[in-house]
Amino acid sequence: MPAYSEKVMDHFMNPRNVGEIEDADGIGEEGNPVCGDMMTFYIKVNDNRLSDVKFKTFGCGAAIAVSSIVSEMAIGKTIEEARKITPSVVAKELGGLPKNKYHCSNLGAQALNLAIDDYQRKQGMKVKPRKRRKNDHE
Amino acid sequence: MRKVYLDNAATTPLLPEVFEAMVPYLKDMYGNPQSLHSWGDDAREAVEEARGKVAALLGADSDEIIFTGSGTESNNFAVKGLAMAQQSKGKHIVASAIEHFSVLHSIRSLEKQGFELTEVPVDKHGLVDPEEVARSIRDDTVLVSIMTANTEVGTIQPIGDISRVVKKSGAIFHTDAVAAVGTIPVDVGELGVDALSLAGNQFYGPKGVGALWIKKGVRIIPFLEGGVQEGGRRAGTENVPAIVGLGRAAELAGAEMKSRIEHLSSIRDKLIEGLPSRIEHSFLTGHPTQRLPGNASFCIEFIEGESMLMLLGHQGIAAASGSACTSRALKASHVLLAMGIPHEVAHGSLLFSLGVTNSMEDIEYVLEILPPIVDRLRSMSPLYAKYSKERNRGN
Numbered sequence: 001m002p003a004y005s006e007k008v009m010d011h012f013m014n015p016r017n018v019g020e021i022e023d024a025d026g027i028g029e030e031g032n033p034v035c036g037d038m039m040t041f042y043i044k045v046n047d048n049r050l051s052d053v054k055f056k057t058f059g060c061g062a063a064i065a066v067s068s069i070v071s072e073m074a075i076g077k078t079i080e081e082a083r084k085i086t087p088s089v090v091a092k093e094l095g096g097l098p099k100n101k102y103h104c105s106n107l108g109a110q111a112l113n114l115a116i117d118d119y120q121r122k123q124g125m126k127v128k129p130r131k132r133r134k135n136d137h138e
Numbered sequence: 139m140r141k142v143y144l145d146n147a148a149t150t151p152l153l154p155e156v157f158e159a160m161v162p163y164l165k166d167m168y169g170n171p172q173s174l175h176s177w178g179d180d181a182r183e184a185v186e187e188a189r190g191k192v193a194a195l196l197g198a199d200s201d202e203i204i205f206t207g208s209g210t211e212s213n214n215f216a217v218k219g220l221a222m223a224q225q226s227k228g229k230h231i232v233a234s235a236i237e238h239f240s241v242l243h244s245i246r247s248l249e250k251q252g253f254e255l256t257e258v259p260v261d262k263h264g265l266v267d268p269e270e271v272a273r274s275i276r277d278d279t280v281l282v283s284i285m286t287a288n289t290e291v292g293t294i295q296p297i298g299d300i301s302r303v304v305k306k307s308g309a310i311f312h313t314d315a316v317a318a319v320g321t322i323p324v325d326v327g328e329l330g331v332d333a334l335s336l337a338g339n340q341f342y343g344p345k346g347v348g349a350l351w352i353k354k355g356v357r358i359i360p361f362l363e364g365g366v367q368e369g370g371r372r373a374g375t376e377n378v379p380a381i382v383g384l385g386r387a388a389e390l391a392g393a394e395m396k397s398r399i400e401h402l403s404s405i406r407d408k409l410i411e412g413l414p415s416r417i418e419h420s421f422l423t424g425h426p427t428q429r430l431p432g433n434a435s436f437c438i439e440f441i442e443g444e445s446m447l448m449l450l451g452h453q454g455i456a457a458a459s460g461s462a463c464t465s466r467a468l469k470a471s472h473v474l475l476a477m478g479i480p481h482e483v484a485h486g487s488l489l490f491s492l493g494v495t496n497s498m499e500d501i502e503y504v505l506e507i508l509p510p511i512v513d514r515l516r517s518m519s520p521l522y523a524k525y526s527k528e529r530n531r532g533n
Contacts, residue, residue, distance in 0.1 A: 012448060018518050033482035033521055036442055036462040036470070040520040056520040060444035060463035064518065100468060 005095030008065040015064055017071035019054040026122065028114025031107050037063045039111040045119055050074050050082055062101035066108035069093055074112055082116060085109055139454045142500045146432055147289045147491035148458060153342040159386035160344065163379035171376050172367065181378050188385025192349055195388040196334065197325040204350045204368045205381050209316035209337030212350040213240035216312045216333045219358040221248055221281045224310060228278025229253045234266045234285065235476035241283050241314055263425040264293035264477050272303045279309045286324060289317035290460055290473045290489060291424030292433025301330030310356060316340055320391035321430060322399065332356045338380065342494065343387030347380035398494055402431035405501050406492055409434040412505045417512050423474060432492035440522035441515040442485045449511040455504060460487035
């Protein structure tokens with residue numbers, strides 16, 4: 001088992017905001033089961049603010065903790081603020097991640113961004129398609 | 139909290155009898171076996187007595203046993219030392235796809251020196267087909283290395299049948315028996331192999347000691363050069379306490395093998411029967427019957443191994459997984475993949491390796507604790523959500 005910080009363990013043992021939003025305004029899915037990590041983020045947007053964020057995650061302890069903290073950090077933020085939740089911010093917020101688990105924080109930030117992209121597209125905005133995350137397991 | 143250790147494949151605990159046997163050689167009997175005085179004599183006698191005990195467990199002669207520092211060292215020594223000693227005859231090696239990395243990576247390093255490897259596939263149960271070995275052998279094949287049993291999935295190979303095939307070709311046959319020796323009967327004569335690796339911490343001996351058995355007359359290039367220890371084939375001052383421990387562990391394994399197998403098989407079967415019946419979409423990996431008595435390995439679909447291990451650990455249960463996320467290299471187990479298990483399913487691998495210190499109550503505890511853990515992770519899993527939606531649509 002990698003050495004996880006107390007905060008990672010807390011978010012893994014008691015993940016916040018697990019679930020789906022039936023009438024989500026945006027959905028973002030990142031990773032794939034072949035790699036061993038997959039996250040789906042659901043967002044609700046009110047007045048340009050993320051009023052609700054939920055997730056489902058298939059993956060290791062770090063992947064689950066990252067999803068949980070990303071959801072917690074994102075709720076209540078404006079779209080612009082939420083865009084600033086980068087992998088390094090996530091890792092820092094969690095009190096660090098083992099080196100070989102750092103990619104999990106990329107996944108979490110990316111899945112949230114994809115959900116926001118999805119929302120903005122539905123709003124009629126032009127959003128550039130993102131490059132798929134490189135498959136770093138194979 | 140109840141503590142249940144079910145990771146005996148990683149290492150078995152040291153039995154108290156083994157520890158007791160080692161203590162004098164950690165304290166007063168500190169002589170170097172090569173020294174020509176009574177301190178040296180005591181240590182040398184202890185090493186030779188241990189050699190006899192290891193040989194007896196294998197049905198071998200004492201002078202065919204070389205002590206090493208680990209199972210990994212034994213495998214490195216065997217693969218590299220045997221191949222290099224034969225290279226004038228050819229540079230082709232045959233090994234199964236599910237060998238331990240200490241065998242596969244040793245061969246990879248030989249490939250850089252012009253050797254070639256043919257990997258023999260395994261079936262869905264992890265079994266090697268002797269016919270496949272026969273087809274892989276060429277005129278220039280000098281070494282075949284097939285493990286006796288696989289520690290991850292428990293499958294026991296038909297080594298006797300494979301050795302008949304290898305003998306016809308004249309190649310040297312090495313078997314990595316690290317997971318087998320001390321656990322199931324292993325007789326080098328019956329197996330018909332030329333070299334065999336074993337490790338102390340797989341059968342209640344200490345870590346940091348292993349052995350390589352090499353049939354008399356088979357040539358091997360020395361692994362560590364320097365002194366005259368181990369017949370000049372493995373130089374370095376002997377790890378006397380560990381060797382004594384290995385000898386005592388071998389002696390106990392021989393005496394208790396039958397009762398250990400009976401006990402382990404019965405608690406293993408309880409787990410093999412109980413787990414899939416309590417958890418939907420889970421299945422046993424490895425061979426249903428040709429398997430190590432302490433091995434109960436599974437795949438649990440839609441969830442990932444490391445998160446299972448963390449939640450099990452939280453409830454005092456130690457297990458292992460072949461998931462990519464549990465390996466430092468982030469690669470799913472090559473053994474599970476070679477058996478045709480898809481990546482996404484291999485990530486849900488869960489290995490319980492049982493030992494003599496485990497009881498039926500331990501297994502009942504696992505069967506009580508695991509299903510809610512699986513439910514909890516599945517309730518978070520987008521894969522399971524997708525599957526459930528599709529299933530509901532289908533109905």
